[in-house]
Amino acid sequence: MGLGLVPLGLAFGVLVTQSGLAWWWASAFTALIYAGSFEFLLVALVAAVAPLGTVALTAFLVNIRHVFYTLSFPLHRVRGRLAKAYSTFALTDEAYALATSEQARSWPSRRILWLQLYMHLYWVGGATAGGLLGSLIPDSVTGLEFALTALFTVLALDAIRDRRDDLPTPVLALLSALVARLLFPGQMMLAAFVLFAAALLTRHLTARTRTRRA
Amino acid sequence: MPDTPYLIAAVAISATVTWALRALPFAVLAPLRASSTVQYLSTRMPAGVMVILLAYCLRDLHLTEVRAIAPLAALAVTIGLHLWRRNALLSILGGTTVHVVLASTLFAH
Numbered sequence: 001m002g003l004g005l006v007p008l009g010l011a012f013g014v015l016v017t018q019s020g021l022a023w024w025w026a027s028a029f030t031a032l033i034y035a036g037s038f039e040f041l042l043v044a045l046v047a048a049v050a051p052l053g054t055v056a057l058t059a060f061l062v063n064i065r066h067v068f069y070t071l072s073f074p075l076h077r078v079r080g081r082l083a084k085a086y087s088t089f090a091l092t093d094e095a096y097a098l099a100t101s102e103q104a105r106s107w108p109s110r111r112i113l114w115l116q117l118y119m120h121l122y123w124v125g126g127a128t129a130g131g132l133l134g135s136l137i138p139d140s141v142t143g144l145e146f147a148l149t150a151l152f153t154v155l156a157l158d159a160i161r162d163r164r165d166d167l168p169t170p171v172l173a174l175l176s177a178l179v180a181r182l183l184f185p186g187q188m189m190l191a192a193f194v195l196f197a198a199a200l201l202t203r204h205l206t207a208r209t210r211t212r213r214a
Numbered sequence: 215m216p217d218t219p220y221l222i223a224a225v226a227i228s229a230t231v232t233w234a235l236r237a238l239p240f241a242v243l244a245p246l247r248a249s250s251t252v253q254y255l256s257t258r259m260p261a262g263v264m265v266i267l268l269a270y271c272l273r274d275l276h277l278t279e280v281r282a283i284a285p286l287a288a289l290a291v292t293i294g295l296h297l298w299r300r301n302a303l304l305s306i307l308g309g310t311t312v313h314v315v316l317a318s319t320l321f322a323h
Contacts, residue, residue, distance in 0.1 A: 060235070
């Protein structure tokens with residue numbers, strides 16, 4: 001799974017050089033921030049020299065979803081203060097998807113940390129290679145950013161397969177995303193997460209009332 | 215063109231905001247973990263979260279435009295490959311290649 005981050009990193013590195021930054025900014029971005037989808041946005045922001053306040057707000061809005069991840073990410077199984085600090089730093093979408101999957105139920109501290117570190121290295125390595133190769137690729141080659149879409153497609157399919165008896169959940173998520181896109185196009189991601197969480201809560205509470213009545 | 219101090223500040227700010235969002239809620243939300251509602255949410259959230267992120271990536275897709283064929287074809291290839299072989303690397307590489315080829319040739323603008 002972690003290897004999927006290599007083509008994504010390559011695409012990111014190429015994008016960095018295509019937007020006019022030095023190749024090593026691809027390494028710096030990926031090593032220090034390590035939030036894939038936000039970094040794709042950040043390249044566009046800094047290329048346009050957006051105000052730092054805008055950068056901070058975008059980071060906040062795009063990554064606010066990680067607050068939800070802390071509810072189920074198995075940080076309690078990671079031992080040691082430094083290890084916990086790194087584990088939270090490297091709590092990416094991919095790390096969350098893998099650490100909360102069916103097969104990860106019994107993973108010890110070490111296994112979770114290695115997984116996060118490997119994915120971090122794949123990501124930085126891919127981005128650095130992409131940054132170095134980027135200048136060789138003609139500007140007419142476009143569309144590499146689809147690597148991010150492909151990554152989320154794969155993560156979604158795997159997560160749905162893990163709980164194949166529970167189809168209403170992905171359907172509710174899709175509906176939340178569509179409603180958010182129509183009603184709050186400027187804040188689609190945040191709106192979709194709030195709607196989805198509210199829909200799940202409603203479903204949970206109505207199911208509980210029903211069992212109580214029965 | 216962004217200068218180096220600006221880029222360093224942008225990276226520092228982004229890193230701080232991102233890490234804070236990932237680390238601080240653990241301390242604040244820890245007492246909630248035992249609740250049955252949170253457990254209900256946490257088992258169901260992963261699949262939904264990924265679906266939302268995927269939809270977010272496709273938010274600017276205009277289904278009425280011919281250009282939309284490139285991402286739609288690439289999406290179909292990614293899903294098809296993944297259902298067939300279950301190999302994440304293959305699915306991502308296959309889908310991205312289809313998109314790059316279509317976007318750089320037939321639908322170049």
